Amino acid sequence: MSRAKLDSIRAAGPAILPSLLQCDFGDLRTEIEKLTVAGTRVLHLDVMDGHFVPNLTYGMPIVEGLRRHTDMPLDVHLMISDPIAYAQPMVDAGADLLTFHVEAVDDCVEVAGKIRDMGVGVGVAINPDTDFAKLDCCLDSVDMVLVMSVNAGFGGQQFNPVALDRLRSLKERKPDLLLEIDGGIKAETIGDARAAGCDLFVVGSAIFGQHDYETAINELTQAMHGSPPATGDQS
Numbered sequence: 001m002s003r004a005k006l007d008s009i010r011a012a013g014p015a016i017l018p019s020l021l022q023c024d025f026g027d028l029r030t031e032i033e034k035l036t037v038a039g040t041r042v043l044h045l046d047v048m049d050g051h052f053v054p055n056l057t058y059g060m061p062i063v064e065g066l067r068r069h070t071d072m073p074l075d076v077h078l079m080i081s082d083p084i085a086y087a088q089p090m091v092d093a094g095a096d097l098l099t100f101h102v103e104a105v106d107d108c109v110e111v112a113g114k115i116r117d118m119g120v121g122v123g124v125a126i127n128p129d130t131d132f133a134k135l136d137c138c139l140d141s142v143d144m145v146l147v148m149s150v151n152a153g154f155g156g157q158q159f160n161p162v163a164l165d166r167l168r169s170l171k172e173r174k175p176d177l178l179l180e181i182d183g184g185i186k187a188e189t190i191g192d193a194r195a196a197g198c199d200l201f202v203v204g205s206a207i208f209g210q211h212d213y214e215t216a217i218n219e220l221t222q223a224m225h226g227s228p229p230a231t232g233d234q235s
């Protein structure tokens with residue numbers, strides 16, 4: 001049951017979520033095995049439609065294929081213009097947590113309610129340049145806020161620190177809301193995000209750009225808990 005998985009995410013405390021954007025799509029089974037061995041508890045799936053963002057990734061068949069290979073909660077980041085059109089198919093494919101962008105919809109309370117009625121967790125995402133006040137009306141209707149620290153669309157971008165102020169503000173106003181950050185998270189940025197109150201840390205390049213995922217995730221976990229990143233050659 002998907003909402004039970006949401007509760008398990010919440011109960012397990014802070015987590016690093018590998019973003020399946022820069023992984024080896026030719027060998028997803030091995031990628032999931034490597035991430036599982038490395039201690040991953042939740043996967044982040046980046047769905048882009050080439051319209052809401054100028055990039056195109058994947059849809060339900062990949063989500064469904066991943067679902068057959070892992071019991072891990074699937075956190076689906078919908079960077080699409082019409083989230084409601086694809087929400088139920090994504091739930092049927094195995095999504096546990098569906099996050100839509102506040103910029104993509106007219107009525108975020110209505111969209112959040114419809115997704116919640118599908119039996120999964122619901123999140124709302126906001127890009128760094130979007131007026132933060134746009135979130136106010138739907139904070140009581142969602143389980144999670146995804147604070148973007150880059151403009152949605154591509155991996156490997158530079159971290160925007162406006163996300164830290166947003167996390168602090170949300171944590172103060174809504175302490176029970178799950179907070180997730182996405183974009184430019186690496187050893188140098190993850191500690192500040194944790195200190196700002198973040199629970200879930202989406203990481204693409206800082207895992208998939210490394211040969212050894214376990215070492216990468218261990219270093220990120222240490223940095224999340226406040227240990228400074230090791231100096232020297234990380235390759």
Ligand SMILES: O=C(CO)[C@H](O)[C@H](O)COP(=O)(O)O
Binds near residue numbers: 019151157185
């Ligand atoms: O939603 C995303 C891009 O829009 C990705 O989740 C994000 O970019 C992760 O990649 P990186 O850690 O390299 O920034």
Ligand SMILES: [Fe+2]
Binds near residue numbers: 019044045077182202
């Ligand atoms: Fe994402």
